[in-house]
Amino acid sequence: GAGVSQSPRYKVAKRGQDVALRCDPISGHVSLFWYQQALGQGPEFLTYFQNEAQLDKSGLPSDRFFAERPEGSVSTLKIQRTQQEDSAVYLCASSLGGASGFEQYFGPGTRLTVT
Amino acid sequence: GQQLNQSPQSMFIQEGEDVSMNCTSSSIFNTWLWYKQDPGEGPVLLIALYKAGELTSNGRLTAQFGITRKDSFLNISASIPSDVGIYFCAGQDYGGATNKLIFGTGTLLAVQP
Numbered sequence: 001g002a003g004v005s006q007s008p009r010y011k012v013a014k015r016g017q018d019v020a021l022r023c024d025p026i027s028g029h030v031s032l033f034w035y036q037q038a039l040g041q042g043p044e045f046l047t048y049f050q051n052e053a054q055l056d057k058s059g060l061p062s063d064r065f066f067a068e069r070p071e072g073s074v075s076t077l078k079i080q081r082t083q084q085e086d087s088a089v090y091l092c093a094s095s096l097g098g099a100s101g102f103e104q105y106f107g108p109g110t111r112l113t114v115t
Numbered sequence: 116g117q118q119l120n121q122s123p124q125s126m127f128i129q130e131g132e133d134v135s136m137n138c139t140s141s142s143i144f145n146t147w148l149w150y151k152q153d154p155g156e157g158p159v160l161l162i163a164l165y166k167a168g169e170l171t172s173n174g175r176l177t178a179q180f181g182i183t184r185k186d187s188f189l190n191i192s193a194s195i196p197s198d199v200g201i202y203f204c205a206g207q208d209y210g211g212a213t214n215k216l217i218f219g220t221g222t223l224l225a226v227q228p
Contacts, residue, residue: 031214041118041221042118042203042219043218044116102214
């Protein structure tokens with residue numbers, strides 16, 4: 001079956017612009033995660049959804065970052081008034097959830113460059 | 116943010132050699148996972164470990180979940196050029212409301228044919 005897909009793959013934004021990044025998880029996966037990966041670093045957690053409920057947003061770096069998953073499938077990460085420090089790869093991952101579904105599968109990521 | 120200690124930071128080896136890398140944490144985890152990331156792509160899951168002391172293989176890859184639950188290692192036997200990439204460990208604590216992953220700092224593997 002299809003894996004996790006993300007769009008766009010690359011995004012260039014001028015400082016101050018708003019951006020929206022999309023994630024299509026694996027069909028049937030209850031849990032969805034967003035991570036931020038800076039150059040040369042491992043991914044860092046941003047936020048977590050179980051179905052449509054956002055259960056953890058402790059990793060969002062500021063109130064300019066907002067994520068939603070209104071119907072429990074596709075998710076959008078929005079960054080308002082982008083800053084240069086927002087430049088990174090944004091990764092989405094999904095997992096089955098529940099007692100036996102902890103393995104997270106990642107999409108290809110969206111590389112955001114803020115100029 | 117928090118990142119796990121992963122070593123070595125990089126390895127440059129000849130094709131056919133065995134490779135070993137490890138990951139340590141100050142926190143206990145219930146699950147350890149190992150991922151490989153190629154340039155411009157997302158991490159790909161290699162092996163998942165669920166029990167302290169567990170030893171799991173996936174082809175030429177073998178990983179172990181440390182007894183203390185604070186460490187894990189990954190071995191690659193008889194390396195081939197397509198093993199090139201960055202390897203990340205990740206710990207997962209699912210005792211709370213989230214199953215987020217805490218990643219290591221990564222090991223860059225280069226294999227010379």
